[in-house]
Amino acid sequence: MTVLWIAIAVLLGLAALLSTARLMLGPSILDRALSVDVLVASALTGIGAYAAVNRDPSVLPILLVLSLIGFVSSVSVSKFVARRHLGEHLRGSAAGGREGPGGAAGADGRGRNA
Amino acid sequence: MSEQLVAVLDWIAVLCLLVGAALSLVAGVGLVRFPDLLSRMHTAAKPQVLGLLLVLVGIGLRIAPQETGVFNTGTLVLVGLFQVLTVPVAGHIASRVAYRTGRIRDDLLVSDELAERIAERRGGAPPGESGDRQA
Amino acid sequence: MTVEEPRRPEGPVTGGGRGLRAVRRRLGKVQLPVALGMTLVWVVLFNGFQWREESLGLAVLGFGVSVLIMVVFPLPPLGPGLRLRPLSALRLLGFVAVDMVVASFQVTRYVFAPGPPVRSSVIAVRLRTDSDLMLVFTSIALSVIPGSVVVEVEQPNRVLYVHVLGAIDEAGTERARRGALRLEERIVRAVGTRQDIADLEAAPVVGKGGA
Numbered sequence: 001m002t003v004l005w006i007a008i009a010v011l012l013g014l015a016a017l018l019s020t021a022r023l024m025l026g027p028s029i030l031d032r033a034l035s036v037d038v039l040v041a042s043a044l045t046g047i048g049a050y051a052a053v054n055r056d057p058s059v060l061p062i063l064l065v066l067s068l069i070g071f072v073s074s075v076s077v078s079k080f081v082a083r084r085h086l087g088e089h090l091r092g093s094a095a096g097g098r099e100g101p102g103g104a105a106g107a108d109g110r111g112r113n114a
Numbered sequence: 115m116s117e118q119l120v121a122v123l124d125w126i127a128v129l130c131l132l133v134g135a136a137l138s139l140v141a142g143v144g145l146v147r148f149p150d151l152l153s154r155m156h157t158a159a160k161p162q163v164l165g166l167l168l169v170l171v172g173i174g175l176r177i178a179p180q181e182t183g184v185f186n187t188g189t190l191v192l193v194g195l196f197q198v199l200t201v202p203v204a205g206h207i208a209s210r211v212a213y214r215t216g217r218i219r220d221d222l223l224v225s226d227e228l229a230e231r232i233a234e235r236r237g238g239a240p241p242g243e244s245g246d247r248q249a
Numbered sequence: 250m251t252v253e254e255p256r257r258p259e260g261p262v263t264g265g266g267r268g269l270r271a272v273r274r275r276l277g278k279v280q281l282p283v284a285l286g287m288t289l290v291w292v293v294l295f296n297g298f299q300w301r302e303e304s305l306g307l308a309v310l311g312f313g314v315s316v317l318i319m320v321v322f323p324l325p326p327l328g329p330g331l332r333l334r335p336l337s338a339l340r341l342l343g344f345v346a347v348d349m350v351v352a353s354f355q356v357t358r359y360v361f362a363p364g365p366p367v368r369s370s371v372i373a374v375r376l377r378t379d380s381d382l383m384l385v386f387t388s389i390a391l392s393v394i395p396g397s398v399v400v401e402v403e404q405p406n407r408v409l410y411v412h413v414l415g416a417i418d419e420a421g422t423e424r425a426r427r428g429a430l431r432l433e434e435r436i437v438r439a440v441g442t443r444q445d446i447a448d449l450e451a452a453p454v455v456g457k458g459g460a
Contacts, residue, residue, distance in 0.1 A: 004128050011135035018142030022154075030151055030212050034158050037204070038141050041162040045138050048169040049131055052176040060173075060189045064294075067166075067193050071200035078204075078211040085215040140357050149366035155398050156356055156414045163393055164353045188293040202392030206399045209412065213400050225422060227373040228401055228410040 008049050016042045033077040040070040123175045130172035137165030150219040151212045159205040163197060170194050275320045283324075287315035337439040344435055345390055352396045359415055370416045371400060374429045376407045377452035378437055378445045384409075386440065387433045394432075397425065 019042065022035040044066050051059050144157025170190045178187070213228070291311030292304075359367045376387060384407060388399045391411060401410040413425040437445045 001124075001128065004132060008128075008131050008135045011132075011139045015135070015138040015142035018139075018146050022145040025146075028151070030208055031154065034151070034154055034208065035145055038138075038145055038158050038162065041141065041158075041166060042138050044166055045134055045169050048166075048173050049135070052127060052131055052169075052173045055176055057177050057189075060193075063193045064189055064196070067196050068200070071196075071204050074204040075207050078208045081215060082211045085211075137353065137357075140353075140360055144356070144360040147360060147366075152398065152400070152412050153367060153369060153414060155412075156396065157360060159392060159398065160349075160356055160394075160396070161353050164349050188296060192290065192293055198393060199389065202389045202399075205392055206388065209398050209400050223368070223370060225370045225372070228371045231373065231403075231408075231410075 005049075005053055009046075012042050012046050012049065016046075029077065029081055033074050037070055037074050040066060040073075044070075123178070127172040127175035130168045130175070134165040134167075134169035134172065137161035137168070141165070152209055155205050155209045155212075159201050163201050166197055167194055272320070275323060276316075279316055279319045280324075280326060284312060284315040284319060287318065288312045291315070332442050333440055334438070337435070341435050341439040345394065348394045352394050355396055356414065367415050368417050369412060369414045370422050370425075371410055371412050372416070372422045372426055374409045374411055374426055376409065376433055377430075378433070378441065378448045379407065380441070380445050383433070383437055383441055383445055386436045387429070390432055390436060391429055397429070 016039060019035045019038040023032055023039070026032040026035060044063055047059055047062055047066070051057060051063075138161070141157050141161045144161075145154055148154045148157060170193060174187060174190050288308060288311040291314060292308055295307055295311075376384060378384075384402070388402065388409060391397050391409070392399055396414045398412045399409055400412050402408075403410070409429070411425065411429060413422065416422045416425050434449060437449050441449070
């Protein structure tokens with residue numbers, strides 16, 4: 001039994017290491033957000049394994065909070081990337097240098113086009 | 115609850131946790147090995163959800179024999195529910211932004227019907243309109 | 250936040266009537282089924298089903314919080330709604346669970362396969378029903394099942410663009426498209442309204458869903 005618990009810990013540690021590698025390598029910020037997501041999932045699994053080993057239900061609320069925070073973080077990073085990319089796009093293409101209020105509306109328009 | 119039943123439940127729980135941890139590792143390996151963002155999205159979202167669900171089942175089986183009440187089961191169900199509902203949404207938003215901002219490697223896509231559709235809408239313009247369509 | 254927000258009057262003299270009307274309009278946007286669902290989550294969160302003296306108060310408080318949330322952050326109404334058919338829903342859950350396990354193994358195989366990196370395709374799937382809820386359920390199920398991620402949704406034509414891992418030829422994309430359509434059919438039969446099922450059955454059997 002104990003061997004199996006140690007095996008679980010080793011597997012999770014390796015997973016966390018690999019996603020940290022992607023976190024450092026990741027060519028774009030979206031890759032990094034994704035690897036943080038996987039890191040959070042490994043943490044969730046680890047905390048769950050702790051709760052299961054010690055039969056200790058008092059850490060379960062942490063699972064609840066972490067599972068929601070992971071969602072918020074990756075969505076907000078994606079929104080940020082979309083807006084910044086669009087800003088550069090507008091600045092690059094439009095001669096007048098139109099930015100600011102055009103950002104969100106432009107995103108919508110592009111969405112309908114695509 | 116009888117001793118034997120608890121022992122059997124424990125073994126099932128350990129198996130669930132083991133498979134869940136292994137799926138986490140698969141997600142990690144996929145994250146490093148896959149070549150572009152969209153493929154990585156697959157490994158991040160999928161084994162992760164199944165792995166976490168298995169881990170939740172494992173926790174439930176370990177804790178259920180104790181006199182702890184409904185609280186744990188309810189929390190576990192909620193964690194699973196939130197995870198199943200939010201991970202696909204986050205994955206969709208991230209991959210959509212990735213596609214829009216051109217972080218797609220065309221050489222890895224065999225056929226791309228969305229690009230064809232966009233080109234059709236634009237009136238025959240090539241699908242990659244901006245210069246930053248690379249890795 | 251909605252557009253009406255800035256029009257809320259500041260002055261105490263005219264504020265009474267108009268503020269009350271605004272609150273009443275907001276209250277009209279509260280959808281009872283959604284509020285009941287949120288109350289259920291609240292009660293589960295605070296362990297209300299283990300019967301205690303304060304369980305009833307917990308439920309009432311939860312309902313109050315859900316109504317408050319819906320007044321402060323009003324949402325557009327949920328189209329035609331849904332009808333739960335327990336038997337089909339159970340079958341759908343089983344189907345999705347089996348698919349998740351099978352497809353997880355598939356992704357695992359791609360992850361550990363030696364050689365050049367895996368290639369994939371973006372395919373278009375035209376759904377047959379017109380309901381927003383069905384669209385949402387189908388895309389969530391498609392994304393939970395490994396091997397496919399919804400990249401883009403074309404709303405008025407209800408076309409989903411799905412990135413399919415490892416679909417490298419015509420047969421692979423065709424199989425993925427049929428799988429998505431079968432998933433939609435199962436979902437509609439489990440929770441769709443009668444109108445949705447009629448739409449599903451009226452639609453011709455399409456081979457190529459896109460464009």
